Amino acid sequence: MDAGLRQEGAPSITSEVMEHRLASRYGPLMRTANSQPVNSTLPVGDYLREWRQRRRMSQMDLALEAEISTRHLSFLETGRSQPSREMVLLLAEKLDMPLRERNIMLVSAGFAPVYSERALDDPALASMRQAVDLVLRGHDPYPALAVDRHWSLVSANDALVSLIGDVDPALMKPPVNVLRLSVHPAGLARRIVNFTEWRNHLVHRLHRQVDATGDAALAALIEELRSYPTPDAAASAPKTGHDYAGIVVPLQLMTDEGVLTLFSTITIFGTPVDVTLSELAIEAFFPADAHTANALRHLADKRQAAAAAAQ
Numbered sequence: 001m002d003a004g005l006r007q008e009g010a011p012s013i014t015s016e017v018m019e020h021r022l023a024s025r026y027g028p029l030m031r032t033a034n035s036q037p038v039n040s041t042l043p044v045g046d047y048l049r050e051w052r053q054r055r056r057m058s059q060m061d062l063a064l065e066a067e068i069s070t071r072h073l074s075f076l077e078t079g080r081s082q083p084s085r086e087m088v089l090l091l092a093e094k095l096d097m098p099l100r101e102r103n104i105m106l107v108s109a110g111f112a113p114v115y116s117e118r119a120l121d122d123p124a125l126a127s128m129r130q131a132v133d134l135v136l137r138g139h140d141p142y143p144a145l146a147v148d149r150h151w152s153l154v155s156a157n158d159a160l161v162s163l164i165g166d167v168d169p170a171l172m173k174p175p176v177n178v179l180r181l182s183v184h185p186a187g188l189a190r191r192i193v194n195f196t197e198w199r200n201h202l203v204h205r206l207h208r209q210v211d212a213t214g215d216a217a218l219a220a221l222i223e224e225l226r227s228y229p230t231p232d233a234a235a236s237a238p239k240t241g242h243d244y245a246g247i248v249v250p251l252q253l254m255t256d257e258g259v260l261t262l263f264s265t266i267t268i269f270g271t272p273v274d275v276t277l278s279e280l281a282i283e284a285f286f287p288a289d290a291h292t293a294n295a296l297r298h299l300a301d302k303r304q305a306a307a308a309a310a311q
Contacts, residue, residue, distance in 0.1 A: 043108060044108040044110075045078055047104070051092075051214075057095070059077070066091055066094050083109055088106050098213050100279070102115060115274065115278075116274050117275035117276055125274070132146050132155060132280070136157040139284050140157050141300030142284065142286055142287065143157065143159040143262070144156070144159070147280075148175075149213070149215065150221070151179045152174075153176040153177070153178050153181075158300075159296060162299055167187045167188060168184075179206070180224065182198070183228050190231040191254040192253060195231060203222055250288050257299065260295055261291075262288060263286055267281065
């Protein structure tokens with residue numbers, strides 16, 4: 001493994017092994033990562049009230065948005081009236097509910113789900129898979145990965161694979177949770193220079209997702225990430241001398257090329273009407289300084305040379 005500082009005596013995962021594990025990634029990873037959403041058995045009125053309160057909207061606020069009377073909305077929440085299919089979809093849209101939750105509210109009201117949920121290996125999503133792969137490959141030599149709603153790894157480019165080759169193989173068993181991989185003591189934690197800052201950033205990000213989705217699995221992941229100790233190596237690692245406070249929270253990763261400083265962007269599909277696509281995101285990392293950019297290009301050159309020599 002080119003980039004990582006391998007822990008003495010610890011097993012490593014080569015790029016070849018990683019590529020093999022990701023080769024059939026789309027179907028199995030997406031299917032095993034799904035979990036039952038919270039409060040899926042609530043009556044439709046209770047479910048509606050829960051989401052209205054989650055969005056911090058009064059009955060009057062929501063009624064005005066939906067252009068219905070407050071009295072009618074109150075009757076829907078108390079069960080005195082039953083919503084039509086169109087009313088469920090209207091209120092779900094005004095509450096900006098995730099597509100998965102909209103399906104649940106439809107079922108709670110006695111209607112069939114509207115939004116499909118296909119596995120990523122479904123032929124109908126072939127063009128979407130190609131788009132994801134194109135973005136990931138096109139981002140090389142910089143790291144990029146695709147994840148589902150629970151931050152389970154769906155795909156990654158070679159640059160990302162080369163940076164995580166020294167993690168415990170147990171953490172690479174599907175579904176691979178990339179947040180767990182980051183802060184687990186047997187994962188990248190010992191090589192993250194700004195470990196505490198990075199973990200706090202991940203936890204804050206998850207809190208925002210839980211507020212938006214009410215996902216119990218993400219809430220449990222927050223507690224898991226908080227439970228991991230700060231590695232001694234990370235706590236004593238030298239600082240880089242750069243201050244990114246107020247702009248971005250960087251990932252500062254110790255490698256054989258020195259400390260790489262990266263910031264990330266997240267891309268989602270703009271107008272999905274499929275649950276799986278609506279929950280898919282691509283996180284692309286960019287170099288925050290010239291040293292990191294040069295180091296990543298150097299690592300890419302080494303990968304290409306190794307691949308050519310193996311032919």
